[in-house]
Amino acid sequence: MKSTNKFSGLYTDQYQLSMAEGYFLAGRGTDSVNFDYFFRKNPFGGGFTIFAGLQDLFEMIEDFRFNSEAIDFLHKRGFHSSFLDYLKDFKFKGTLHAPQEGEVVFPNEPTITVEGNIIEAQLLETLLLNTINYQSLIATKANRLRHSAGDRGVMEFGMRRAQGWAVIHGSRAAVIGGVDSTSNVLSAYLYGLESSGTQAHSWIQSFKDEITAFRVYAETRPKNCVLLVDTYHTLNSGVPNAIVVAKEMEKKGERLSGIRLDSGDLAYLSKKARIMLDDAGLRGVKIIASNQLDEYIIKSLIDQGAKIDAFGVGTSLITGREDGALDGVYKLSQVNQRPTIKLSEDVYKLTLPGKKKIVRYYNGENKLYADAIVLAEENLSEIDTIYHPQYADKKSDVSGLKSEVLVSKVFENGKVLAPKKEVREISEYRKYRVSQLSEEHKRFEFPHIYKVGLSDALIKLREKLLADIKKKK
Numbered sequence: 001m002k003s004t005n006k007f008s009g010l011y012t013d014q015y016q017l018s019m020a021e022g023y024f025l026a027g028r029g030t031d032s033v034n035f036d037y038f039f040r041k042n043p044f045g046g047g048f049t050i051f052a053g054l055q056d057l058f059e060m061i062e063d064f065r066f067n068s069e070a071i072d073f074l075h076k077r078g079f080h081s082s083f084l085d086y087l088k089d090f091k092f093k094g095t096l097h098a099p100q101e102g103e104v105v106f107p108n109e110p111t112i113t114v115e116g117n118i119i120e121a122q123l124l125e126t127l128l129l130n131t132i133n134y135q136s137l138i139a140t141k142a143n144r145l146r147h148s149a150g151d152r153g154v155m156e157f158g159m160r161r162a163q164g165w166a167v168i169h170g171s172r173a174a175v176i177g178g179v180d181s182t183s184n185v186l187s188a189y190l191y192g193l194e195s196s197g198t199q200a201h202s203w204i205q206s207f208k209d210e211i212t213a214f215r216v217y218a219e220t221r222p223k224n225c226v227l228l229v230d231t232y233h234t235l236n237s238g239v240p241n242a243i244v245v246a247k248e249m250e251k252k253g254e255r256l257s258g259i260r261l262d263s264g265d266l267a268y269l270s271k272k273a274r275i276m277l278d279d280a281g282l283r284g285v286k287i288i289a290s291n292q293l294d295e296y297i298i299k300s301l302i303d304q305g306a307k308i309d310a311f312g313v314g315t316s317l318i319t320g321r322e323d324g325a326l327d328g329v330y331k332l333s334q335v336n337q338r339p340t341i342k343l344s345e346d347v348y349k350l351t352l353p354g355k356k357k358i359v360r361y362y363n364g365e366n367k368l369y370a371d372a373i374v375l376a377e378e379n380l381s382e383i384d385t386i387y388h389p390q391y392a393d394k395k396s397d398v399s400g401l402k403s404e405v406l407v408s409k410v411f412e413n414g415k416v417l418a419p420k421k422e423v424r425e426i427s428e429y430r431k432y433r434v435s436q437l438s439e440e441h442k443r444f445e446f447p448h449i450y451k452v453g454l455s456d457a458l459i460k461l462r463e464k465l466l467a468d469i470k471k472k473k
Contacts, residue, residue, distance in 0.1 A: 009066035009087065010073065012126040017074070020119045021083045029086075033121050034334035034355050037112035037128060043140055043323040047447030048437065050143050050430055051111060052173045053135030054101040058416045060127055061092050092120050096411035099358070101421070102139075102176055102430035103406070104437060106371060106452050108389060110333070110356050113407065118335070125330045134166060135173035137326040141295075141317055142177025143434060147442060148298040153310030155196050156182040157290060158318025170318045176426050179317070180310075191423050196224075198260055198288075204231040211241040218245050218256070225249070226258040226288060229273070234264060239273045243280045258286035258309070266291065267306040274307035288312060294321070295444065341465045352389075352458065353465050358406040359383070361398045368436050370396055370451035371406070375458050380405070386453025396451055 023029060042049050066074075066087040074084055094116020105111050112128065114121050145154050156174040159167050159182075171187035181194035188195035199217060207213035210232055218225050227245065229238030239259065246256035259277075261269050266289045277285050289301070290312035298311055315321060331351045332340055339353035355376040363369040372386040380403055388394035410418040421429075440448035454462075 008060065008063045009070050009090065011060070011064070011130075012123060014077075016123050016126055017079065020122050021079055023118050023122065024083045024086055025080060029117060029119050031118040031336055033116065033118045033332060033336075035114040035121050035125070035330050036110035036333045036352070036356070037114070037132065037328060037330050038108055038110050039133070039136075039326050039328040040349070041107050041327060043137055043320065043326055044144060045447075046140065046144065046444070047441040047450060048104045048106060048140075049136055049326070050139035050177055051099055051103040051105045051132075051136055052101055052139035052176045052426075053132045053169065054098055054410070054418070055420060056135065056169060056172070057128060057131045058411060058418075060131060061124065061411070062414070062416075064090075064092055064123075064127060066090055090120075090123075091414055092116070092124060093414050094120050094124070094411075095409060095413075097357070097407045098410045099406045100418075100429060102426040102433065104368070104430075104433045106450050108352075109358050109371060109373060109452060110352070111358075111407075113355070114330075129328055129330055131169070133326040133328040134320075135169050135176070136328070137320040137323065138170045138173035138318065139177035139430070140326075141320050142174040142179050143430065144295040144444070145298065145311070145313055145317060146178030148295040148302070149311055150302070152302075152308065153288075154179040155310065155312045156184070156317055157312040157314040159184045161315040162318040167318055172423055174317055175423050176430055178427060178431065179313070193423060198226040199228050201228065201231045201262075204228060210237055211244060214241055214245040215248070218249055218254070222249065222252075222254045224257050225254075226260055227256065228262060229259045230261055230263045230269075234261065234269050235272055235276070239276050243276065243282065246282050246285060247280070256282065256285050258288050260288040260290060260312070262289075262291045266308065267301050267304040270301075270307040271305065286310060290314070292316070339461060339465060341462065341469075343466075343469065350462075352454070353461055354458070356458065359403050360406045361401040361403050362436075363401065366402075366436065367438055368441075368450070369401060370398060370453060372398065372453050372455055373458060374455035375461065378455055378457055383455055386451075386455060387459055389452070389454055392459065396453055
């Protein structure tokens with residue numbers, strides 16, 4: 001999706017511009033740096049996260065410029081004229097390393113590495129976090145819904161409950177995560193997604209009676225016709241009237257696609273409705289359910305034997321409920337080839353220094369076994385053991401295991417290097433990667449923690465920097 005925001009350079013936090021100006025005025029504009037993007041915990045108490053938003057990030061980087069109106073605005077905010085002259089010609093020319101979009105990733109892994117001069121890398125921070133954190137959150141939520149629903153349909157219905165324009169990216173991320181379609185027509189247009197939608201209760205109420213509302217709708221929308229059956233009484237009028245209209249459609253050579261339940265005891269109503277439809281010879285009419293669904297409710301409905309063929313999920317998907325945000329961060333790891341580290345009272349917030357890469361190991365069944373965070377220059381053939389990031393006595397033997405470097409160069413000198421993919425292609429890749437996880441990692445309750453270890457060389461570098469800092473105190 002191409003950005004239409006002519007003020008795209010202003011799509012940032014002011015402190016990014018303040019720091020960039022400081023670097024510029026201090027004569028540090030040519031300093032080379034590395035920043036790491038990573039998150040500290042999986043959302044929703046899950047065992048993994050789906051990496052999403054990369055292609056949108058590319059397009060937003062390409063559009064990240066400062067036009068005359070943006071420059072005038074910043075001038076009024078007190079930014080120095082020489083810095084504003086620099087911004088007039090600004091274009092990000094740095095380098096990004098990242099996995100494929102749709103990849104399964106884990107906490108504390110340097111999922112995206114940004115290399116460039118200190119000004120351009122700093123200015124990229126907010127844009128990157130805003131794009132990747134949200135889409136990865138929504139894709140992960142959608143994958144959980146897909147896991148609960150199995151082969152049943154899942155539709156994203158969240159536009160009216162979303163946080164404004166975030167829904168455009170959210171619908172895309174939801175399809176990457178595994179849903180089949182979206183109610184969001186603009187996202188469907190921009191990203192080539194399948195759009196879906198039926199009718200609201202207001203349609204039924206606007207007619208003199210329910211069956212007339214059904215008949216008119218079937219006449220105007222004979223293809224993919226789905227009737228909302230719970231406006232008045234689901235089993236006494238809604239389903240019986242839908243059956244009448246379905247029979248009338250059959251006489252015209254048409255077919256009722258489905259009915260939708262949007263309230264009440266969905267398990268009970270779907271079972272009763274299925275019997276009524278089947279007894280009427282309408283076995284092909286599907287039952288769709290909506291109404292504040294999430295992955296847990298869907299799982300419960302299926303466990304109860306609900307006769308539901310597809311689910312429409314709104315608020316919990318598009319808002320990422322119960323986690324409103326992925327806690328992704330953007331941390332400096334190297335300046336002018338000098339590794340840096342951020343200390344913290346919380347050992348889990350201690351950053352990893354230097355330029356790094358992620359290595360993924362597989363067991364004999366081609367299932368994901370462990371990931372290693374290693375220094376970029378390390379030879380994989382020389383790594384036999386990986387160590388727990390906080391507890392060095394906990395380690396895993398990876399000798400002899402199949403391995404691959406998970407990240408590659410995807411953006412360089414203003415150009416996208418990664419092949420552009422359709423959203424459905426990205427979703428298929430996500431599906432394949434999730435299939436390589438063991439079931440213990442995919443369960444919702446207390447998922448097994450996936451091994452993410454450090455190489456010996458990275459641990460030694462971290463220890464050296466910590467020792468150097470202690471000496472300076």
